[in-house]
Amino acid sequence: MRLLTWNIRFAFGLDMRPSARRILDALDVFAPDIVCLQEAEARFGGRPSSLPLDEVAARGWTPVRPAGAARNLGYRGNAILLRSGWKFSDIRHLPLRGFETRGVLMARLQGPNGGFSLACIHLGLLGFHRQAQLRAVTEALGEMEGPHLIVGDTNEWRRGVDLHVPAGWTSHDAGPTYPSRWPVFRLDRILAGPGLAVEDLGVPPSGYDRRASDHLPVAATVAPG
Known part of the structure; x- marks a missing residue:
């Protein structure tokens, strides 16, 4: 299963032009089975979709x-x-405490070769909030059928600081993804629970407009492991 995560900054590119088409064109090029997006809705006015x-x-x-x-x-x-061939069930969501308005979207996904429970996240700007939010996510996701996967923008920019994940989990990043023009920080990650392996992790090198967002996308293959 090919998965992609991307903070799309409300579809506002580095040129400060809103362009849903750039985002959707890029997703067509990447051709993943599953996409996790962050900042995919406006922050106000009922949170309409940016796409x-x-x-x-x-x-x-x-x-x-x-x-x-x-x-x-x-x-x-x-x-x-x-994408076609995948079904979802058991949709759950919960707010995450912090200075900013944060939340997590979770669902049980079923594909041609099996299923897993997925959480799409965008953690807070402060370290102690991030750790508390991640604990809340892992606890909530743990109530769903396994195996489990947490994907998204962790906002963990500090060097030498690891996200605290439960025993048996693994944390994966593709190197610096922010800011997209000159990447420095490893913000965008995939956290895999027991029973899942993350392979072929990386930033797609070409075929899309890198001005589409201030983050670079991260793609990976996730398989039983």
Whole structure:
């Protein structure tokens, strides 16, 4: 299963132009099975999707949307998109405490070769908030059927500081992903629980407009392991 995570900054590129098309064109090039997006909804006004829902559907993506979502792509800026062949169930979400408005979107995903439970995250700007938020996510995800995967923008920029994950979990990054023009910080990561292996991890080298966001996307293959 090919997975991609990307903080798309509300579809505002480095040129400060909003362009959902740039994001969707890039996703077509990357051709993952599952996409986890952060900052995929406006922060105010009911949090409308930064990517028009009709265009998302026209490109062949199915968003994992909580019950009652109107103009929302996901929950508090986090979105999960699926290609044909993947189904979802048991959608859950919860707010994460901190100075900023944060949340996590979770779902059980089932594909051609099995299933797992996924959490799409965007953690806070302060270290002690990040650790508390990650604990809340792992506890909530642990109530769902395994194996488990946590994907997204961790905002952990400090060198030599590891995210505290439960025993048996592994943390993976593709190197610096922020800022996209001159990457310095390893913010975007994949955390895999027991039973899952992360392989072929990296930043897609070409085929898309690198001005599309202030983060670089991260792609990986996730397999039983």
